[in-house]
Amino acid sequence: MSKVGEKKNNQKTGAFGEQITAEYLKQRGDEILDRNWRVREGEIDLVSLSSDGIFHFIEVKTRSSLAFGHPFEAINRDKAHRMQRLALAWLATHGCLGCEYAIDVVAILIAADGKHSLEYRGGIL
Amino acid sequence: MSLGQTTSIALHGLDGAVVTVEVDIADGLPMYSLLGLPDAALNESRDRVRAALINSNEVWPNKKVTVSLSPAWLPKSGSGFDLSIALAILIAHGALPQEPLESVVILGELALDGRIRSVRGVLPALIAAYKSGIKRALVSPENYAEASLMSQMEIITFPNLSQVLRFLRTGEITSAPQLELDTSVDDDLPDFSDVAGQARARFAAEVAASGGHHLLLIGPPGAGKTMIASRLPTILPALGLDQALEVTAVHSIAGSLGTRSPMSLVAPIVSPHHSASRVAMVGGGSHAIKPGACSLAHHGVLFIDEAPECAVGVLDSLRQPLESGTITIARSVGSLTFPAQFLLVLAANPCPCGKFTGKGRACICSSLAVRRYLGKLSGPLMDRIDMRVQVEPVSRTEMAQTELGESSADIRARVVAARATAEARFANESWKLNSQIPSRALRTTYKPERAAMNFLHDQLEKELLTARGLHKIIRLSWTLADLAGHKLPNLADVQRAHQLREGSEL
DSSP: OOHHHHHHHHHHHHHHHHHHHHHHHHHHTOEEEEEEEEETTEEEEEEEEOTTSOEEEEEEEEESOSTTOOGGGGOOHHHHHHHHHHHHHHHHHTTOTTSOEEEEEEEEEEOTTSOEEEEEEOOOO | OOEEEEEEEEEETTEEEEEEEEEEEESSSSEEEEESOBOHHHHTHHHHHHHHHHHTTOOOOOSEEEEEEESTTSOBOSSTTHHHHHHHHHHHTTSSOSGGGTTEEEOOEEOTTSBEEOOSOHHHHHHHHHHTTOOEEEEOGGGHHHHTTOTTSEEEEOSBHHHHHHHHHHOOOSSOOOOOOOOOOOSOOOOGGGSOSOHHHHHHHHHHHHHTOOEEEEOOTTSSHHHHHHTHHHHSOOOOHHHHHHHHHHHHHHTOGGGSOTTOOSOOEEOOOTTOOHHHHHEEOSSSOEEOHHHHTTTSEEEETTGGGSOTTTTGGGHHHHHHSEEEEEETTEEEEEEOOOEEEEEEOSSTTSOOOTTOTTOOOOHHHHHHHHHTSOHHHHHTOOEEEEOOOOOHHHHHOOSOOOOHHHHHHHHHHHHHHHHHHTTTSSOOSGGGOOHHHHHHTSOOOHHHHHHHHHHHHTTSSOHHHHHHHHHHHHHHHHHHTOSSOOHHHHHHHHHHHHOSOO
């Protein structure tokens, strides 16, 4: 498979994972405020407002195998801090600076037969 | 349960402290933090433990893993905590019950495939564990023999992590741990019967072994100095159990048990090369303080060949252990005391070219060079050497003799008898060997016959002898008396001691 094809494939996997997460959030009663919000410093996969009035900034990691380790292992301290800066940037842009917020991560594993599992870990910072 | 607890030991020299390994697994991103002042090798345990768990088909918790080694202020080093950390993680993860590991001390390094590897210092660690009331221990198969020396404790061993886990979960032992101990004493030790001739040096060796008198052998190359010294352990009495434990503990810390069976009752002999540094001789090191040659020779023989070639100060660093029987090493990480009761045997050539014997015709050294050469053995050190013996080149008649010399076993029988006599005499004293009699006791309780004392006082008056030399000679004469079966050293014993001490031609 060519590199370009691989990249497309990965993007597809990522988008699929974000879709699953969005559905999970809606089911939980959250309101999805933003998707793939992008600034120069990076991107926030999902922004949602939960029923208790907290903004959730969500990073989705989707993997089709554990060959490269658990999805959560891809999130190191630097990445977590960048997410926090992005979250504050989002809040500033939308005039909600000072609101209560949380940085969450979601790991989605897609098995070969198309079944997937979702693991949600809230408040990582 | 997200908490797990196991027990291990941190060693500081020969002293051990019980360390509680606590593991907490909390929600959060995958992280591993190790608390409690670990050194580099211990910090790398994360990768070993993780690989070993995964390769033993266990689950590594992708959560926030906090490992705490308490007491937190005590610096810890080495890879011996691997197994205890791995088991504590599994308990915290809920994959193992906590109860079976209550009050079991765990010592072992993990290989990446889950095999359990040996660590240094198992015996002193178990002694410390036993003192604090722990009765069971889990060790690597290679350390099993050493650990079994603690016969009061129950020792369990498994070759790898998965068998440990199966045992802890089901109580099932898949492969019986090797239970036979290797108690055989090395039979291929050299024997004194190999030494041709050298009656004087053989006798000096016998006296040294009987009374614990330090010895200097001077002779040309090839005369047999090394042969005689390396056979000294074979005529020393077998180590007592307590002594053997002490010796094994020191060797275990130095990691030199590979060359010595942990069960061995043969007195150790350590012969450092003359290029040895001061640290190699007395012990030291910047991170973990290790015992040196003089501690490894504890209850045995420290043999230094070509002693005048030693760097300045190396031999003199032995003066403290010679005096006190222990060596205290102070470094920034703390100060440690190791035992160092050894029989010192120095060997030297008579001059730099080695040929200054007999009439000295073949010698090409200037008289200044000869004097300077032996002058490198400093006065204070020589003062502590009880016997200076010339080893002559083996003569033609001695070489032609087909009869073998006396065997080590025969000599040892006399040594053991002489030591028993001395021990019986010192039953109410705090010392056991003639070389350890304090000078005050020499002037009061342990005086030789009057004629012998007169001879010594004459020598003292003529300034042929110092007060310290006089005491040394009396101690030596007690050993000679014990070997000859005299109740008190007589004139002949004292004169012979004087001769041995002064060295005839020196």
